Amino acid sequence: MNAAPPKSNSTNSVAELFWVFLRLGLSSFGGPVAHLGYFRAELVTRRGWMTEAAYADLVALCQVLPGPASSQVGMGVGLLRAGGWGLIAAWLGFTLPSGLLMFAFALGLGRLGDLGGAGWLAGLKVAALAVVAQAVSGMARNLTPDAPRLTLAGMVAALILVFPYSWVQPLALLMAGGLGWRWLSAPEPAMSDSLNAPVSRRAGAALLLFTLALLLILPLLAAVSGRADLHLLSVFTRAGALVFGGGHVVLPLLQAGLVPDLLDASTFVAGYGAVQAMPGPLFSFASYLGAAASTGLNPGYGALVATVGIFLPAALLVAGVLPFWSSLRLRPGFQSALAGLNAGVVGLLIAALYTPVFTSAVQSGAGGNTGLALALIAYVALSAWKLPPWAVVLACAGVGALAL
Template sequence: MTAAPASSIAELFLVFLKLGLTSFGGPAAHLGYFRAELVEKRGWLSDAAYADLVVLCQVLPGPASSQVGMGVGLLRAGGWGLLAAWLGFTLPSAVLMLAFALGLGRLGSPEGAGWLAGLKVAALAVVAQAVSGMARSLTPDRERLTLGGLVAGVVLVSPLPWVQPLALLLAGLLGWWRLQTPELGAGDGLPAPLSRRAGATLLLLTLTLLIALPLLATASPRPDLALFDLFTRAGALVFGGGHVVLPLLQAGVVPKYLDAGTFVAGYGAVQAMPGPLFTFASYLGAAAHTGLNPGYAALVATVGIFLPAGLLVAGALPFWSSLRQRPGFRSALSGLNAGVVGLLLAALYTPVFTSAVQAGPRGPTALALALAAYLALTAWRAPPWAVVLACAWVGALVL
């Protein structure tokens, strides 16, 4: 791994720990929180470079928001930075899901609670801020604005997991065909943190794991190896975000390791947690009847489901950085960046808006709270964590 000052690694861990404690609302909201903290507040990336990284992680399998965090950590401090960013962002929800599996579930599901409704409202405001901010810089003309609207429309009409990467591919092809080649800005690069040889080695390692782990798990009676194989394959084969991994996990753990009711209880709890939805694996590992220590089983499942994501983003970045230097590819990338705005716009409606502002007498109240939160973020520059806490408190009172 690339050597980096311990202070840089510690800073990365603390920044992503704060994001892991406050980033509610799912992958789309996470990208909004990341942009506010890493682009606007700290200036670690430009909007264009951030969008490039988001595009790369959207086309890779795995949890896109976690991969964006891993990519930022890798760019800032090498391999140890990637680990620090992943650990900081993942640790809070992983610990909470482990605790839930160990008995906090007896307190009842958080679904339907007012404070959870407030957190969903906060996510709506955060995503709306991200869409408006990225649209100003990434869709400044009618051509790119049209591309963004096209992607949003396609994704809204056809919400299947494979439609998102297909819509992004379409935006890239139209950008290559119709858009002028943009110049690379001074701060818009994604410098390759690893050599191409190292990147190819990591990609080959990912493929080797996918081939070797099932064979080893079949040949060995070790329950931890079988668990690691199950969650590694789930993390490597899913496109379209955290929710899409649920059918893969359900098929793998129900009824072999736990019953359907226990599975659904954990799924309900993870909706209320900050950080990545993939920490559902922490709960499943701890709750599974494997004969392993629950803490150790949770660790095996969590590392397994996130390992392919880290290997893929680190392996792909060296090639991505080289490709984006080519004029034709930059035109395509400009279209892809506009497509990212469209994806966020579609996500702003569903699932973010539809889950935060539901039909019924409390819908107008939730919408009013979302408007107040958006104004606090944009007009008054309130920190996202403060808006999250305020929305949770108000939600507990009125929603």
């Protein structure tokens, strides 16, 4: 099975990407780690768009890049299948539902009140626990089949659990890659397992240089012109480019750039609470902030500028680095490092399975043992009954509303 079909820019291919990722954007609850589980179930297991190894390679790449890892994985899949328009279609489909919901919340849907204790939200967290557990078990079988790689996964998981800082995650993955390069032996993969990006190295280098220039020039343009939209774009682009370790890390960066000059603290916190109940990427918080910020801009325009700004570095980086990644991973020496890096991804998922997924869904959630029992049933439904993740999510939400 090919890791990625030949590049196609057909309307049908782009439209298919949009609809597949729109469905994922409507049903992927639980944060970036859970999103990777949903992606794997839909794109690898169900549709066969990528092999397990190719998917793990793409996840590993996006974990060491700054930006929202799950959104970057989706962008990478879109780029591999249908070029630049495929990247845009995958991003737009995955982001549109939560972005529109957060924009609506900024326009007044905050009357719903505090959603933190809602039973249906507790059910969604339980569903995320089952999805991540299934992803961990499936990826572990394929990526940590022997004692050395399982040991690397355990080391990465332990390191992240003991030192729960955002910068530790990419550092731990790089450590796993270095140890793999030194100690592991891995066969060179078939060409069909590679990530053949439809971007040349020259174009990739140009995209990386453009990203750097954008980060340097935008603040100067905003300061010189005094334009509110350029200032907003600068704040969100800088935040999106400096995030390592998941979407939650972007919050202090955004708070520093917006509060109190453009937004009061209570409005900021209210939006943060609401985005926890949304499907799709946490970065859709930008849609709320762009609409709610006191910039003098039309709320719709502000939301658009902020949303594009926070995701733009992620898109440029994944498109710029992917052509080099595809070449590097085919070198025999690099394969050993990649085997270690893939084992590290399993360790990352193991650590995340405990915190924040398990601790949020069971330890701190409503229902106690009831929540854990529901998670076990959901895991069996996914693994043994092969039910689609969206059906399990809806069922858990319904049960949660009644029992949690």
